[in-house]
Amino acid sequence: MSPLQSYSMFFSILIIILLQSSPTSSQSHLCRSSCGNIPINYPFAIDDGCGSPYYRHMLICSDNNTKLQLRTPSGKYPVKSISYSDPHLLLSDPYMWSCQDRDNFRPTRSFSIDSSTHFTVSLQNDYLFFNCDPEKVIVEPKPLYCERFPDRCDSSCDSSSYLCRHLPECGGSVLGSRVSCCSYYPKATQSLRLMLQNCATYTSVYWRSNGAGNGPYDQVAEYGIRVDFEFPVTMKCLLCQETTKGGGVCGFDTKTHEFLCLCKQGNVTTYCKDPNFEKHKRIGAVAGTVTAVSSAGAIGVVGGIFWYLRKVRAKAPVTCGVQSNENRIF
CATH class of the missing domain: 4.10.170 (p53, subunit A)
Structure with a gap:
């Protein structure tokens, strides 16, 4: 030669060595546990390969790890908080109407969630629509309308709703006589879009507990969108997180989406203190990763x-x- x-x-050999020494597709490091003041726990993650693959690439943490957003088909929305005991996220939508707008309506867009994901728009949301076309939208006091047309009751937009008469966080009503308001819960994303085609704008209000513990009266209306999520708990994840087993972090292989327990020493398919994990390490075959120099x-x-x-x-x-x-x- x-x-x-x-x-x-x-x-050629040098290039192969350098490629092998680059980071692998699976995560062997521990995942970030917060974004700003919002804790990030399973099933969510902001690092690829962490959490559940059901929610891969759904949460974004930007602005030096301080701003958390949820990605949906209609855009990116700031996350106000996450509850893991009552599984839901609270979102804010800067495009929706707010008290500061009064009767100055800005162009808006309808919020939507991909039906193929494990997110659902909560039934605890209420939607207020402003200045709807009375020829295309039934805008009437709902109790009276439902008495006259019980079979069409669900299609009416309630102009006498409590929220229209007591706009949250506004110190009462801030709407002038030139503005109409009605409350309606869309049955689907498509119906929300149709409403917006015939109304000037809308906003979403969710009900949260005020901490008083008074049952149905322990509710305060706030602007925003509540999105519920499924909590896919598995025995593998529980075993991985068990502190006596090493206290790993639940994750997945980014290529196969198979479960991985992420440990400080690397990745394993069981738990961090699994004796077989040490045997695999000695022969250079850590589960879910490529053997790297x-x-x-x-x-x-x-x-x-x-x-x-x-x-x-x-x-x-x-x-x-x-x-x-x-x-x-x-």
Whole structure:
């Protein structure tokens, strides 16, 4: 083999080593546990490979790890809080009407959730619509309308609702006589879009507990959107998180979506203190990852190859610039 071929083969090996020393697709580090003041626990995550694959790429943490957002088909929405005991997220929508707008209606867009995800828009939300076209939307006091047309009761937008008469966080009604308000719960995203085609704007109000513990009266109306989520608890995840088993973090392989327990030493399919994990580590086969050579190791291998090349070249008998078969490296 000529010197040119030898060097070409050498650089091919070098490239392979460097590629192997790059980070793998699975996470062997512990995942970030918060974004700003919002705790990020299973099933959610802001690092790929952490949490449940059901919610992969759904949450975004930006602005130096201070701003949490939920990604949906209709846009990105700031997350106000996450409850894991009563599984739901509270979102704010800067495009919706607010008290500061009064009767100055801005262009808005309808909020939507992908029906294929494990999120659902909560039934605890109420929607207020403003300045709807009375020829296309039934805007009437709901109790009276329901008495006259019980079969069409659900299609009416209640103009006498409590929320229209007591706009949350506004110190009472801030709407002038030129503005109409009605309350209606859309049955689907499509009906919300249709309402917005015939109304100037809308806003969403959810009901939260005020901490008084008075049952149905322990409710306060706030602007925003409540989104419920499913909590996919598995025995593997519980075992992984068990502190006596090593206190790992539940995650998944980013290629196969198979469960992984993320430990400080690497990834494993069971739990961090699994004796078999140590055996796998000794043979260089950590579950869910590619066996990698460290950067320092790569540098050492490269140095060794250079040393070997110099040694061979020093001893190699060369005739007319062509090496003999006796001193070929490959």
